[in-house]
Amino acid sequence: MRIVLLGAPGSGKGTQAQRLTELRGVPQISSGDLLRDAVARGTDLGIRAKAAMDAGELVSDDLVLALIRERLSRPDALHGFILDGFPRNITQAEALTKMLGSLGQPIDAVVLMDVDAGSLMKRLTGRRNCARCGRVFNLHTSPPNADTPCVDGTQNHDLRQRPDDREETIRNRLEVYAAQTRPLIDHYRNLGLLRVVDAQGDVDTVFERLESAVKRAGPARSQRRMATRRRTAAKRTRSPRRQAKKTARRPLRRKPVTQKRAVKKTQRTRASVKRTSKRGVKRARPRRPK
Numbered sequence: 001m002r003i004v005l006l007g008a009p010g011s012g013k014g015t016q017a018q019r020l021t022e023l024r025g026v027p028q029i030s031s032g033d034l035l036r037d038a039v040a041r042g043t044d045l046g047i048r049a050k051a052a053m054d055a056g057e058l059v060s061d062d063l064v065l066a067l068i069r070e071r072l073s074r075p076d077a078l079h080g081f082i083l084d085g086f087p088r089n090i091t092q093a094e095a096l097t098k099m100l101g102s103l104g105q106p107i108d109a110v111v112l113m114d115v116d117a118g119s120l121m122k123r124l125t126g127r128r129n130c131a132r133c134g135r136v137f138n139l140h141t142s143p144p145n146a147d148t149p150c151v152d153g154t155q156n157h158d159l160r161q162r163p164d165d166r167e168e169t170i171r172n173r174l175e176v177y178a179a180q181t182r183p184l185i186d187h188y189r190n191l192g193l194l195r196v197v198d199a200q201g202d203v204d205t206v207f208e209r210l211e212s213a214v215k216r217a218g219p220a221r222s223q224r225r226m227a228t229r230r231r232t233a234a235k236r237t238r239s240p241r242r243q244a245k246k247t248a249r250r251p252l253r254r255k256p257v258t259q260k261r262a263v264k265k266t267q268r269t270r271a272s273v274k275r276t277s278k279r280g281v282k283r284a285r286p287r288r289p290k
C-alpha cells in the first residue's frame with residue numbers, strides 16, 4: 001500500500017493516517033517530520049536542510065526527495081507508506097513519481113480527504129483552549145463536558161481563541177491550500193490515481209470510507225480501460241501504412257441498406273406521395289363555368 005494523502009487543514013487527515021498506520025503497519029511519512037528529525041539528528045541532509053532554513057530559504061525539492069528516499073529504505077517501509085505533506089505542486093509530484101519509479105515502488109493511489117469549505121471553517125474556528133487548565137476543546141466537535149473539569153473541578157473554563165484560529169486567518173490558510181492543491185488533484189486524476197474520500201461524518205465512518213478507497217488502490221478499472229484505448233488509438237495513428245490504407249479504403253465504403261432502413265424509406269415515399277396528391281387536389285379548384 002503506497003499512498004499519498006491529501007487534505008486541507010481540519011480535514012482530519014492526521015487522525016485517519018494514524019489509524020491506517022496502526023491497522024496496516026505502514027509508516028506515515030510526513031515531509032515536515034522528516035526535516036525536523038534530520039535536523040535534530042544532525043545527519044548530512046539535516047545539516048544542509050538547516051543551512052537553508054537558517055538562511056530563510058525553502059528547503060529544495062531534491063533535499064526533501066533525498067530524505068523521503070532514505071526513509072523508504074528503512075525496513076518498516078517495506079510494505080508501503082502513507083506520504084503526507086509532499087508533494088505540494090506538480091514539479092514535486094513529477095519528481096516524486098520519477099524517484100519512486102527508480103525504486104520500483106510507484107504510488108498506488110492518491111487519497112483526497114474531502115470536506116467542504118463551510119465545515120472546515122466551522123471545525124477550525126471552533127477551537128478553544130482554556131487559560132486555566134490548558135485543555136483544548138472544539139465548540140462544535142468536542143465541547144467541554146463532565147469528563148473534562150477545569151482545575152477547580154467545575155465546568156467554568158476560561159476559553160480563549162488563538163489568534164491564528166480567527167476566521168480571517170483560517171479563511172486565508174484554506175484559500176492558500178486550495179489554490180496549491182487544485183492542480184495536484186487534477187494531475188493525479190488524469191493519471192487515474194485519485195480517490196476522493198468523503199471526510200465528513202464521524203471518525204469511524206470516515207475511516208471505513210478511507211479503507212475501502214485504499215483497498216481499491218491502483219488505477220480504477222475505467223481509467224485502465226481508457227488508458228488502453230488511448231494507447232491503441234495512438235498506435236493506430238502512428239503507423240503511416242495503416243493510415244494510408246485507411247484513407248484509400250474510405251471512399252469505397254458505403255453503409256449497407258438494412259431491412260429496417262429499406263422499410264422506412266418506402267414509408268417515407270408513400271407519405272410524401274400522399275401529401276403531394278392531397279395538395280394537388282386542393283390546388284385543383286373547380287373551374288368557374290363560363
Ligand SMILES: [Zn+2]
Nearest residue numbers: 130133150157
Ligand atoms: Zn479549564
